[in-house]
Amino acid sequence: MNDAVRLQPEDFSLDKEVAALRVNSKRIGGIITFLGCARDFSEGREVHEIVFDVHYDMALAELLRLRNEAIARFDLIDARIIHRLGSVRAGENIVLIVAGAEHRVGAFDACRWMIDELKARAPIWKKEITLQGKSWVTPHL
Amino acid sequence: MINVLFFGPVAERSGTRQIDLDFREGLRWQDVRDTLRARYPEAFEIVSIVAVNGQRVGEQETAPLTDGAEIVFMSAFSGG
Numbered sequence: 001m002n003d004a005v006r007l008q009p010e011d012f013s014l015d016k017e018v019a020a021l022r023v024n025s026k027r028i029g030g031i032i033t034f035l036g037c038a039r040d041f042s043e044g045r046e047v048h049e050i051v052f053d054v055h056y057d058m059a060l061a062e063l064l065r066l067r068n069e070a071i072a073r074f075d076l077i078d079a080r081i082i083h084r085l086g087s088v089r090a091g092e093n094i095v096l097i098v099a100g101a102e103h104r105v106g107a108f109d110a111c112r113w114m115i116d117e118l119k120a121r122a123p124i125w126k127k128e129i130t131l132q133g134k135s136w137v138t139p140h141l
Numbered sequence: 142m143i144n145v146l147f148f149g150p151v152a153e154r155s156g157t158r159q160i161d162l163d164f165r166e167g168l169r170w171q172d173v174r175d176t177l178r179a180r181y182p183e184a185f186e187i188v189s190i191v192a193v194n195g196q197r198v199g200e201q202e203t204a205p206l207t208d209g210a211e212i213v214f215m216s217a218f219s220g221g
Contacts, residue, residue, distance in 0.1 A: 036221050052220070053149040055213060058195050059220075083220060095221050115221055123192075123213070124220025125149025136150040137219040 004079065005063045007056060009086040011093055017080050021100045025077050030104035032111040034097040040090035042128055042137075049129040050088045059083075059122045066117050074110035076101045081114065083124065143173060143206060146213045147184065154184035164208040170198060173212055190215040 002020060006012075018031060038050045067079050080098040088094055095118070099110040119139065126137045145160040152158045162173060170193050178185040191198050192213045193206065206212075 053152070054220070055146065055148055055192075055215075058192060058213070061195060119218065119221040121218070122220045123148065123190075123215055123218055125216070126219045127149070136153070136216075139217045139219045 004081070005060065005067050006082045007054060007060055007063070007085050008082065009084065011084070012082045012096055014093075014096060017082060017096055017098050021078050021080055021098050025100070027102055028077050028100040029102045030107045031098060031100045032104070032107040033099075034095075034111050034115045035093060036095035036115070038088045038090050038092050038094055042130075045128070045130040045132050047128045047130050048090050050090075050094070051127045051129060051134075052083075052085050052088070053125045053127070054085055055123040056085075059124055062122050063118065066114060066121065069117075070099065070110045070114050074099070074101065074106040074113070076106060076110050079110065079114065081118065083118070083122070142209060143168070144209070144211045145173060145177065146211065148213070148215060149219075150187055150216050151184050151214055154187070155181040164206070164210075166205070168206045169203050170206060170212050171200070171203070173206075174214065177214070185214070187216040188214045189217055 040047055063081050067081055070079050078100050082096045084094050097111050097114045099107045101107040143162040143164055147155050147158050194211055
């Protein structure tokens with residue numbers, strides 16, 4: 001459960017993921033995190049739950065590739081990507097990206113790049129459950 | 142056998158997540174697409190991404206499939 005890239009139904013701890021990133025290196029000078037959460041409102045409707053569908057093997061392989069690319073491209077010391085699966089209630093965590101680098105600029109740029117690339121490349125689909133019905137989300141890139 | 146997978150909105154529109162098709166020599170992923178598009182036109186309206194054996198493929202990739210190949214027809218992703 002301590003892998004740097006995970007797809008999991010259960011919630012995660014931002015503090016534990018940051019600690020896991022820091023444990024292997026004291027050369028990290030900056031850590032940037034992106035925490036994606038489930039909004040309770042979307043396109044005029046109250047959302048109480050989001051359900052994720054995923055091609056697990058392809059998505060995990062893509063996220064592993066993405067992390068490796070980010071480490072090389074932005075000279076990161078380490079990075080972590082965790083994405084929830086299954087059902088997520090409004091207000092809960094969906095995705096966490098953690099980027100650690102010697103300097104802040106690389107960490108900022110890498111964090112933004114990783115979440116943008118995840119949205120474009122990982123075969124994951126979300127369905128919003130509302131009082132008015134259920135609908136698959138059109139991507140917001 | 143060719144193993145075809147649908148996920149998310151494509152699975153919902155087609156009413157299925159997995160289909161087995163008979164393999165024949167020379168079969169390309171586009172042949173599979175054409176066969177299934179005729180069967181599930183509403184699902185294929187939103188298909189914009191295709192992967193063969195875990196690798197995304199484009200229209201220009203015409204290599205014949207091998208027996209046991211997995212093809213995934215997908216709509217635009219919406220994770221994160």
